[in-house]
Amino acid sequence: MTCPVPNQDYDRILLAHGGGGRLTQRLLDRLFRPAFDNELLATRHDGAALALGADRLAFTTDSYVVRPLFFPGGDIGRLAVCGTVNDLAMCGARPLWLSAGFILEEGLAVDDLRRVVESMRRAASDARVQLVTADTKVVDRGKGDGIYINTAGLGRIIAREPIGPASVRPGDAVLLSGDIGRHGITIMAARDGLAFESPLESDCAPLHEPVLELIADGLPIHCLRDLTRGGLAAGLIEMAQTTGVDFEIDEEAIPIVDAVRGASELLGLDPLNIANEGRFLVILPERNADAALATLGRCDVARGACRIGRVTGAGRGETILRSRRGTRRVLDLFSGEQLPRIC
Amino acid sequence: MKYLDEYRDADAVRRLAAAIGRAATRPWTIMEICGGQTHAILRFGLDELLPPEITLIHGPGCPVCVTPVELIDKALAIAARPGVIFCSFGDMLRVPGSRGADGRAADLMAVRAAGGDVRVVYSPLDAVALARANPSREVVFFAIGFETTAPANALAAALAAREGLVNFSLLVSHVLVPPAISAILGSPDCRVQGLLAAGHVCAVMGAAACRPIAARHRVPVVVTGFEPVDLLDGVLRCIRQLEAGRAEVENAYARAVADEGNPHARRRMEEVFEVCDRSWRGLGRIPRSGLRLRSAYAAFDAERRFGVEAPGAGEPAECLSGLVLQGLRRPTDCPAFATRCTPECPLGAPMVSAEGACAAYFRYRPSHSRQDRGTILKRGAAR
Numbered sequence: 001m002t003c004p005v006p007n008q009d010y011d012r013i014l015l016a017h018g019g020g021g022r023l024t025q026r027l028l029d030r031l032f033r034p035a036f037d038n039e040l041l042a043t044r045h046d047g048a049a050l051a052l053g054a055d056r057l058a059f060t061t062d063s064y065v066v067r068p069l070f071f072p073g074g075d076i077g078r079l080a081v082c083g084t085v086n087d088l089a090m091c092g093a094r095p096l097w098l099s100a101g102f103i104l105e106e107g108l109a110v111d112d113l114r115r116v117v118e119s120m121r122r123a124a125s126d127a128r129v130q131l132v133t134a135d136t137k138v139v140d141r142g143k144g145d146g147i148y149i150n151t152a153g154l155g156r157i158i159a160r161e162p163i164g165p166a167s168v169r170p171g172d173a174v175l176l177s178g179d180i181g182r183h184g185i186t187i188m189a190a191r192d193g194l195a196f197e198s199p200l201e202s203d204c205a206p207l208h209e210p211v212l213e214l215i216a217d218g219l220p221i222h223c224l225r226d227l228t229r230g231g232l233a234a235g236l237i238e239m240a241q242t243t244g245v246d247f248e249i250d251e252e253a254i255p256i257v258d259a260v261r262g263a264s265e266l267l268g269l270d271p272l273n274i275a276n277e278g279r280f281l282v283i284l285p286e287r288n289a290d291a292a293l294a295t296l297g298r299c300d301v302a303r304g305a306c307r308i309g310r311v312t313g314a315g316r317g318e319t320i321l322r323s324r325r326g327t328r329r330v331l332d333l334f335s336g337e338q339l340p341r342i343c
Numbered sequence: 344m345k346y347l348d349e350y351r352d353a354d355a356v357r358r359l360a361a362a363i364g365r366a367a368t369r370p371w372t373i374m375e376i377c378g379g380q381t382h383a384i385l386r387f388g389l390d391e392l393l394p395p396e397i398t399l400i401h402g403p404g405c406p407v408c409v410t411p412v413e414l415i416d417k418a419l420a421i422a423a424r425p426g427v428i429f430c431s432f433g434d435m436l437r438v439p440g441s442r443g444a445d446g447r448a449a450d451l452m453a454v455r456a457a458g459g460d461v462r463v464v465y466s467p468l469d470a471v472a473l474a475r476a477n478p479s480r481e482v483v484f485f486a487i488g489f490e491t492t493a494p495a496n497a498l499a500a501a502l503a504a505r506e507g508l509v510n511f512s513l514l515v516s517h518v519l520v521p522p523a524i525s526a527i528l529g530s531p532d533c534r535v536q537g538l539l540a541a542g543h544v545c546a547v548m549g550a551a552a553c554r555p556i557a558a559r560h561r562v563p564v565v566v567t568g569f570e571p572v573d574l575l576d577g578v579l580r581c582i583r584q585l586e587a588g589r590a591e592v593e594n595a596y597a598r599a600v601a602d603e604g605n606p607h608a609r610r611r612m613e614e615v616f617e618v619c620d621r622s623w624r625g626l627g628r629i630p631r632s633g634l635r636l637r638s639a640y641a642a643f644d645a646e647r648r649f650g651v652e653a654p655g656a657g658e659p660a661e662c663l664s665g666l667v668l669q670g671l672r673r674p675t676d677c678p679a680f681a682t683r684c685t686p687e688c689p690l691g692a693p694m695v696s697a698e699g700a701c702a703a704y705f706r707y708r709p710s711h712s713r714q715d716r717g718t719i720l721k722r723g724a725a726r
Contacts, residue, residue: 015452
């Protein structure tokens, strides 16, 4: 072949680098991971598990750039608290303290900022965390989108066994805490430029309660994963690729409400790739699956929990979607932008 | 969900697959024309349910894939101009233009990252609204697609004319399905014995528009939808015709397609556009295979307004997209497939588009398709 091997990388950052798909993975794998390489980062979990004397702490951070700032079921402030609380919960930790950094655009209405801060106060109170340190910067008009928020969080790990992709074992059950796709479709519907109305509200919610309940009930959780950017597909694929185990998912078992299905069909999107802000996966031994579902069903935010599949073996790190028609397809990360800036 | 669940019903799918197995007594090769159909076939694994006698090959019906690289280059040049708001359907954003001296090919996403104002719209009327709201900016809509998108794009031009919007224009690359299908069926290499016509094209043009193709090339044409039950029903009807030696037009998508199509939409289209020769990416120049703005709408022609000249366009020598678009090769036959050509770094448009055949194989069965490559080649060679 005479054709030169094409350059694999864009020389500028595209929106798609933040989309949670392949370009995001490429950026992490080629730029960030090599630069900061260490054992904790290499676990590729939602947060880092730190040993500090006898205590084990979970530490995580996330930034929020959602547009519009206010949407049905939430706003950027609630998202900024819940997102970081959820990352801590996914480490098997009781969330305790948050920091917040605000980047405000010149010209932002103080009333809007007040609403966001009040929403953060309520979300923090719901999640029983304290916001203990913060920073504010203002940028020129046109250099921001009203408000950007970064939060970081610390929590105490209370799970006895390590929770993370490395603990996933063949034979484990895959549980999903509820129906998927609400947040992403809600944001799309709320955006200008997309003329459709939807009755949906974002699923944005703190997930510490169901996780703490699972741990309190003594259930041996192997891994937890909240399904934000990139959706259910990205959550499964990242776990499969990190650990090399294969997942088999029953397509019909994945709950999706009609409003999400309909909007996805209309817009040509796969609900499996659409972001959530209040849904997570629980991976644990099959013999404990029924008990875990009963525990989850007692919590409001996980009332729709169900079993969607299992870990089939230590194989190629593939996620297979099995349909009732008897066909199988390999689930893959999407390329490019699915939904720009939805969290 | 109505109109979805009944057409994805597992029992109906199994019944149809079994009926196809009973109906097919010898090898048949059928082309589904539309890229949306190709994606549904792979997404739902329908090809795995067919008996080995049936080979589905994938047609040229992906509007993104057949848009010539010269036009992509023009789009990139216009989008990079200061003051322009360039509006496009999302799929077009990642289609690479010509390769520059450094071996890189730009796309609209890269133009946006470099400061161009490129916006994804879901309807050409959104672009008209942008023009209305931004009178000091030039708003350009990338009008691509087949007979399906042409009526709405015509409506946008007519609306802009009626409102006297002087800052709105269309970069037109409309193509027509029947001339391309005739070109493929008329090629001496053609292996296609039956056609699944694209349901949404027929919704505009009418099932009747398929009759000249069936008659001239003596192939059965089944107007087919996009869900698993639709597609298998289309295959079954096509096989039954082939086995019986018939070559007729059948409508298996009557819930959306009338024999006469949608005359109102066609009238809109004809008011604004006229038939012209067009180049197709992968297929070359086909006479009377496209649409351009009529002279009465010349003021809305972005090529005229911006006077863009495309430099000599270079396609990567390695990309087999021309053969893939004609159904002469499968995506997995390409030596670059999933190695040097991926959705992040596409050599050709079929790897980019939501309707492209290469992207369908890459997305829905990544390691599977690479494993099966030998098998598919053998199956192809046996015919």
